Amino acid sequence: MIKAENLVKTFGEVRAIDGLSFRVGDGLAYGLLGRNGAGKTTTIRIIMNFFGADSGSVTIDGVPAPSSKAKIGYLPEERGLYPKRVILEQMVYIGVLRGMAKRDAEGRARVLLGKLEAGEYTNRRLDTLSKGNQQKIQLAIALISDPDVIILDEPFSGLDPVNARILKSIVREQVDEGKTVIFSSHQMSQVEEFCDEICLIDRGRGVLEGNLKEIKRSYPRDTLYVEAYGAGDIGALLRSGAPGAAIGAVEQGGGWLIKLTAPEKRKDVLAALDAAGVVPEVFSVKEPTLEEIFVDKVGGEASSGEGADGDADGGGKKRSFRLFGGNRKAGRVAS
Amino acid sequence: MKKIGTVLKFEYRGYIKSKSFIITTIIFVAVILILSQIPRFMGTFDDIGSFIGGGEKQKALIELTGDARDGSFPSLLSVKHLNEATGGMYDWTIYGVAESDSGKATTTTPDPRKEIGEGKYDIVVVYGGSARYKLYGKSQDFSLLTLSSMLDPLFTSIARTVKMSGMSAEQKAKVKGVLDTTVVGKVETVGGGEAENNFWLAYVMLYVLFMTIITYGQFIVNAVVNEKSSKMMELLVTSARPIELMFGKVLGVGMAVFTQVGAIAAATGVSFALNVDTWEKQIPEFREMLSQMNISLGLFVFFMLFFLAGYFLYAFICAAVGSTASRVEDAGSVSTLPMMLAAASFLISMISMSNIDAAYVSVLSYIPFFSPWIMFARLCMASATFVEATIAVAILVVSVVFFGWLAAKVYRVGVMMYGKPMKLTAVVKAALRA
Numbered sequence: 001m002i003k004a005e006n007l008v009k010t011f012g013e014v015r016a017i018d019g020l021s022f023r024v025g026d027g028l029a030y031g032l033l034g035r036n037g038a039g040k041t042t043t044i045r046i047i048m049n050f051f052g053a054d055s056g057s058v059t060i061d062g063v064p065a066p067s068s069k070a071k072i073g074y075l076p077e078e079r080g081l082y083p084k085r086v087i088l089e090q091m092v093y094i095g096v097l098r099g100m101a102k103r104d105a106e107g108r109a110r111v112l113l114g115k116l117e118a119g120e121y122t123n124r125r126l127d128t129l130s131k132g133n134q135q136k137i138q139l140a141i142a143l144i145s146d147p148d149v150i151i152l153d154e155p156f157s158g159l160d161p162v163n164a165r166i167l168k169s170i171v172r173e174q175v176d177e178g179k180t181v182i183f184s185s186h187q188m189s190q191v192e193e194f195c196d197e198i199c200l201i202d203r204g205r206g207v208l209e210g211n212l213k214e215i216k217r218s219y220p221r222d223t224l225y226v227e228a229y230g231a232g233d234i235g236a237l238l239r240s241g242a243p244g245a246a247i248g249a250v251e252q253g254g255g256w257l258i259k260l261t262a263p264e265k266r267k268d269v270l271a272a273l274d275a276a277g278v279v280p281e282v283f284s285v286k287e288p289t290l291e292e293i294f295v296d297k298v299g300g301e302a303s304s305g306e307g308a309d310g311d312a313d314g315g316g317k318k319r320s321f322r323l324f325g326g327n328r329k330a331g332r333v334a335s
Numbered sequence: 336m337k338k339i340g341t342v343l344k345f346e347y348r349g350y351i352k353s354k355s356f357i358i359t360t361i362i363f364v365a366v367i368l369i370l371s372q373i374p375r376f377m378g379t380f381d382d383i384g385s386f387i388g389g390g391e392k393q394k395a396l397i398e399l400t401g402d403a404r405d406g407s408f409p410s411l412l413s414v415k416h417l418n419e420a421t422g423g424m425y426d427w428t429i430y431g432v433a434e435s436d437s438g439k440a441t442t443t444t445p446d447p448r449k450e451i452g453e454g455k456y457d458i459v460v461v462y463g464g465s466a467r468y469k470l471y472g473k474s475q476d477f478s479l480l481t482l483s484s485m486l487d488p489l490f491t492s493i494a495r496t497v498k499m500s501g502m503s504a505e506q507k508a509k510v511k512g513v514l515d516t517t518v519v520g521k522v523e524t525v526g527g528g529e530a531e532n533n534f535w536l537a538y539v540m541l542y543v544l545f546m547t548i549i550t551y552g553q554f555i556v557n558a559v560v561n562e563k564s565s566k567m568m569e570l571l572v573t574s575a576r577p578i579e580l581m582f583g584k585v586l587g588v589g590m591a592v593f594t595q596v597g598a599i600a601a602a603t604g605v606s607f608a609l610n611v612d613t614w615e616k617q618i619p620e621f622r623e624m625l626s627q628m629n630i631s632l633g634l635f636v637f638f639m640l641f642f643l644a645g646y647f648l649y650a651f652i653c654a655a656v657g658s659t660a661s662r663v664e665d666a667g668s669v670s671t672l673p674m675m676l677a678a679a680s681f682l683i684s685m686i687s688m689s690n691i692d693a694a695y696v697s698v699l700s701y702i703p704f705f706s707p708w709i710m711f712a713r714l715c716m717a718s719a720t721f722v723e724a725t726i727a728v729a730i731l732v733v734s735v736v737f738f739g740w741l742a743a744k745v746y747r748v749g750v751m752m753y754g755k756p757m758k759l760t761a762v763v764k765a766a767l768r769a
Contacts, residue, residue, distance in 0.1 A: 048573045051751060074573050080566025085349060093345045097338055097574040141570070 001025055002149065002180065007056035009042055016042040018204035024182055029175045031191050032184040034201035035298060040184035041077045044153050048074055073147035077154050079138050083127035090126065091141055098145040105144060112140040116166060132163050139167060150174055152183035156190045168194055188291035202298045216287040221263045227255035227282035228273065241272030255282060338575045342583020350591035360595050364602040371606035392426045395458035398444055399431030402464030411493045420489040421482065425458065447471040458482065462490065537688065537715030540638055541708050544645060545681040549674055551592045552653040556670040558584060559657030568750045577750055578743040585650040592646065637714055637724050644731045645707030648738055649673050655742035658749025659762050672759065676704045684708035691718040701727050703734035
């Protein structure tokens with residue numbers, strides 16, 4: 001269990017971390033999510049004891065992080081290895097620095113490189129590899145000491161889809177082995193599928209923390225995704241068959257997204273389809289994506305922050321999740 | 336401690352396997368091997384002088400005193416003898432005994448320093464017929480060594496002849512020492528103190544120390560900056576303590592230094608030893624010259640002490656200043672301070688060789704940054720005793736420990752800072768607060 005409490009870190013005038021607290025249970029994938037400059041890397045560097053927090057504490061299994069003996073694997077945001085040195089040599093070097101015996105480090109390095117489909121680079125110099133492959137080596141080094149806790153700072157940046165998939169499967173494997181994986185990202189769609197828990201950070205503060213599935217469930221289940229081949233315009237069908245059930249429907253990816261007036265109106269939609277003789281191939285509640293949740297949380301607060309600076313946690317703020325408003329809201333976030 | 340060893344091994348291996356290291360070592364060794372073969376390529380020298388000195392003849396004066404004014408000596412020590420022994424490089428004048436083929440002769444004994452100081456002569460030799468003679472010359476005149484190595488066999492053979500010519504028992508007793516001991520020449524430079532023949536050795540060693548420190552000091556600065564600019568540091572400082580990283584690096588580069596310098600020194604020793612016969616055929620005095628090069632054990636020990644301590648003092652400072660830069664472009668500018676210090680020390684030691692007993696030289700010879708050069712120069716020039724040198728070494732070692740500690744603190748703060756290089760004073764302040 002990693003517990004961060006009330007972390008504060010300032011760099012000159014800038015409050016990079018402003019009272020951030022979160023806890024990470026064992027054996028799960030934990031995402032520290034936020035926009036660029038939200039304070040993700042600073043938080044990770046505090047956990048890694050790269051520098052200390054001005055106030056607040058980080059404990060690992062109840063022991064303050066600096067004196068913890070827990071094995072931590074680390075993929076820094078600042079990627080870098082010795083360009084002129086042989087890959088195996090560098091991996092063994094870091095492994096031994098992290099307390100491994102030389103032979104163990106070498107064995108583990110070969111296994112990891114194999115898993116990452118990078119075995120052929122074992123005896124090559126780093127600078128002979130492509131950027132993406134260098135990233136893989138970085139990841140292998142993070143895992144070299146078979147750590148209990150793995151901290152990955154923006155692991156997906158710079159990876160192509162194939163390598164991203166390899167990375168995901170390795171992270172999943174680590175989690176399945178009971179390891180705790182903490183990672184940061186600003187690419188919500190990339191990390192959605194394997195985040196067990198998340199902490200959304202905005203301007204150094206935690207704005208949302210918890211189990212991702214539960215968070216998704218907490219959003220009203222009032223959006224349907226329906227695929228029914230040959231049914232024609234489902235929007236028109238519902239307007240006549242189930243008036244007052246849906247706010248609107250749009251075609252998306254071969255099916256229809258239907259925004260209901262209330263979650264229980266699902267029955268009415270199903271009945272209307274049935275009455276029209278349409279048998280849906282897919283009929284499911286559409287949960288908000290992580291990206292939508294992110295925009296909802298961070299985007300909304302970014303706008304509220306303009307008026308009430310420093311009151312981003314403003315309690316009575318209404319949830320402004322809008323299925324079809326994602327792009328527009330994202331635009332506002334960026335402005 | 337274990338991690339220091341790990342870093343050391345990694346750094347050391349990195350250097351000795353690097354192309355530039357291998358190539359420079361090979362080039363140095365090759366140059367030395369070629370130089371040692373010169374006599375094989377060049378055939379015989381008609382005139383040693385043309386090889387060693389050349390150019391205009393120097394005006395040399397030999398003053399005979401004491402037993403050397405004895406009647407037997409003129410036939411053994413004439414201008415002709417001297418010209419033969421010294422390869423015709425000098426225009427000899429003999430003072431002390433009137434003899435047939437010497438133009439000028441007088442019974443007065445002029446002051447050698449005055450003769451040289453006034454520019455009447457370049458060289459003055461004072462010979463009293465005993466096992467010792469004294470050679471006076473202008474300071475920084477490298478030919479003094481050569482000359483003394485050419486005079487040694489001459490005086491030795493004179494002594495031998497004197498003994499064999501059936502002199503009186505009393506006279507034999509006087510020259511016995513000459514035969515039993517190698518002739519010892521003393522060199523005195525005008526405007527400087529008295530020195531053993533190893534002042535030239537001081538030049539070589541001071542230069543070696545200077546080159547080693549600026550070359551490898553810059554290596555260390557570059558290595559630290561590279562680690563920072565290649566973003567390696569974040570991974571490293573979360574795997575080992577900065578102090579372990581710094582010591583490992585400084586020791587690792589240090590071992591690479593000694594490997595390279597050692598390889599070059601060994602190549603020099605072996606190749607000249609193998610070729611000593613060839614050299615001797617061309618330059619009969621070669622063996623004598625070699626024996627002149629034999630430095631005393633004490634001097635060698637002190638050279639090693641000053642070399643090691645000086646290297647580490649500068650290496651720690653280089654590691655500290657290197658940690659304040661984040662970009663490779665800044666590596667040059669941050670290393671200005673240690674490089675200037677080393678250059679200043681080297682230059683002062685060079686200049687002070689001609690005025691080795693000056694008060695400022697004595698003072699500087701105890702100050703840590705300067706002492707490796709200046710105290711060593713004083714030692715070579717016999718201006719300082721081993722006791723004084725020991726005190727300087729002790730001060731140096733204490734400051735190595737102090738600067739090692741300070742550098743580790745600066746390093747710890749420095750390696751985590753990115754952006755424009757901070758002022759060293761600001762970093763030191765931050766380091767002491769941390």
